[in-house]
Amino acid sequence: MTTTPKARVAAFGLLIALAGTACASGASPSPASSGAALAGTITIDGSSTVYPITEAVAEDFQLANSGVRVPTSLSGTGGGFKKFCKGETDINDASRPIKADDDGEGKACATNNIEYVELQIAIDGLTVVVNPANTFATCLTVEELNRIYGPDSPRELKWSDVRAGFPAVAVNRFMPGADSGTFDYFTEVINGEVDAATQNATQSEDDNVLVTGVAGDANAISFFGYAYYAENSDKLKAIEVDGGSGCVAPTEATINDASYRPLSRPLFIYPDLGKAKARPELKAFVDFFLENTSALSAEVGYVALPADLLQKEKDEWAAAVGG
Amino acid sequence: MTVANPTAPPATPVAPRFEPALMRRKLTGTIFYGACLAAIGVLLLALTFLLIDVFRRGLPWLDLGFLSGVPSRRPANAGILPALVGSFQVGIFVAIFSFPLGVAAAIYLTEYAKDNWFNRLLQTNISNLAGVPSIIYGILGLALFVRLLGLGPTSLAAGLTMTLLILPVVIIASIEALKAVPDAQREGAYALGATRWQMVRGSIFPAAAPGIMTGLILAMARAIGEAAPLLLIGASVFVTFLPNPLEGSYTVLPIQVLQWASRPQADFQGISAAAIIVILALMLVLNGLALVVRARLSRHIQW
The missing domain is CATH 3.40.190.10 (Periplasmic binding protein-like II)
Known part of the structure; x- marks a missing residue:
């Protein structure tokens, strides 16, 4: 095999260049930061039922705040709580309340000192x-x-x-x-x-x-x-x-x-209270979620929460996280 | 001088017992040919139906905006750039890690290791690892790379997990390629006074390189098309930014396909099919690359 050294170097260089682009591209996709004060990454996991609503909220929130990234996953309600109670995620989507006496959920959250607020954001009819x-x-x-x-x-x-x-x-x-x-x-x-x-x-x-x-x-x-x-x-x-x-x-x-x-059931998000108090972008995201959940739930096929019930959730959140 | 005249009847009569079987033997041959043809036909038929279905659903959605856009709840605005970049990063990490590890392991097993029970056991186990369900590698990756090494749910962790997944295949392909090099090459190198390292570097590896590279590229194609392990090690499904390989979330094409395909709205099925077309194109490029590399590297091999 006698490929010319030049060709080999060129091929290797090309590979490195490609790798470089792929890696460098992580830096800043949109230079238009529009001077937004908020920055950070909000990780969300949990129920695949709640996911379409979260996706819609995350999409609009990122359009309004280009400095904040909101990667969203869907491990299911239970799988999401396991990560949430390890402190790996900031918000968990849930299509049922957290199981307080479950080793991976309520008990793990208590062990790891993770405080949360249960906020209903929509209703689903099974x-x-x-x-x-x-x-x-x-x-x-x-x-x-x-x-x-x-x-x-x-x-x-x-x-x-x-x-x-x-x-x-x-x-x-x-x-x-x-x-x-x-x-x-x-x-x-x-x-x-x-x-x-x-x-x-x-x-x-x-x-x-x-x-x-x-x-x-x-x-x-x-x-x-x-x-x-x-x-x-x-x-x-x-x-x-x-x-x-x-x-x-x-x-x-x-x-x-x-x-x-x-068979009407509530759909929830569980924000991590400790992190929300410390990180303005997380608090802003949950505020944004509650403000827009009615319109966006309806858009993606869910039933919006009645106005009085939604107001109760907003009040509960405001009281928990503090003005 | 007893050479038989070709036109004359043979000196010794042909054993008559072969005659009756002739038709049957020819028939057997025809049946086998037909069976082979049917086998390839079934494959082609399935592939054709799959391609027609995917292209019929996906092609209307496939445009430049789809390739350069980010995911959205509105299928018309949705794009796959973050997933494409994520898949690309994972693919590059897989290549970087699995090439040296896989080739070195194969060279050790064929050129250095003694042929004893331990090394035979090792080789058998590597072959077995190739059959382990990919989700198992996801569990391993989650415990080892994401949590123990603290890499988090990044495309680096995904690349390492996928490397473990395809390493057995790379090693087996490399072993086969190295074994296919005739022993005369090794003996020739030794006869010229080469050390074992010089023999491997100058003679055996270049000769085996086409087979090794083909195996590596095909294994990479598998790594890029795989979704199950990445679900476990924390690939996100909604990523609207280009992933940073060392920190933060990422997604890859198969995950994006899976998520869109599970949505109730028909339009999401359409963009899911469009994303499948992109994966198919990526596979085609990789397989084409395998062909080109093989052709280039084997130009100068002659024995």
């Missing part, structure tokens, strides 16, 4: 869906949902077992994965215990898989966040839920006024 070809099921009670998704639900469940009068065809069950807050919330309110659920359902962390599964199977049933139903309402049929006071369909109105029970 929507139970079936295939549009399913004409018999229009409304299910909590008890009937428990028969489908409860831990004791038999492997060969037929629709006629759910309610007498339904046809004797198999119920093909789909549901979100066990790491999701959606799964935790549903099992808690329907089955009475977090994580207690049937082993006979197809689970997926990707809600689009659930949408596809139900859209292609006349006997299927699943549940997920309202945004996924709203985007796919042409392929799916939403089931009304009877929580003890009659059948209620999930709509923005019923989710908002909490008459869609018990």
